[in-house]
Amino acid sequence: MSPPIDKGCIQEPISASSTDNFPDEDIMYTLDPRPIEDGTGRPSYWSSAGKSNAEVSETLTYRLSSRLCIVHEVKIRPFQAYFQLGRPIYSAKAVCFRFGHSRSSTELTYQMIDGPMPIDEPANEDYVWTYKSPVFMMQQVTVICWIQI
16 A cells, blocks of 8 residues: 655645546646656656647646645646657746635536546636736756745
8 A cells, every 4th residue: 555645735636728648647646746657657747738839828726625725835846758768858838826716616626527628628717816926937857846936
């Protein structure tokens, strides 16, 4: 049996704007801190479907573990495709973070979503965003990046 995963203040994933290879590269694997190559055969990453226009944003939406969470930092580890020739790194060019709450009294949960969210229907319209961080540029490195909010 594996030890429980420490997700910090994230309770569960809710949606991703796209997923390349569902369910193998699903948002739920973003919360798994194991190294990508740990011998279990289960990669610990999410992959978007990708766009021909690099300016199109992708989103990941999570439910936090409490109605009030104080977030000081976010950790991101860019993905290195260990199974592709040259082991390329697939990192976002930049990231920003939004925090808010559900518009409806019936909250969305990951279990309610049958497969990946349609690309044109991200969950963003279901929320009131009360904070938006500045944009943080990402480096093309495979180490954990600590972003101070």
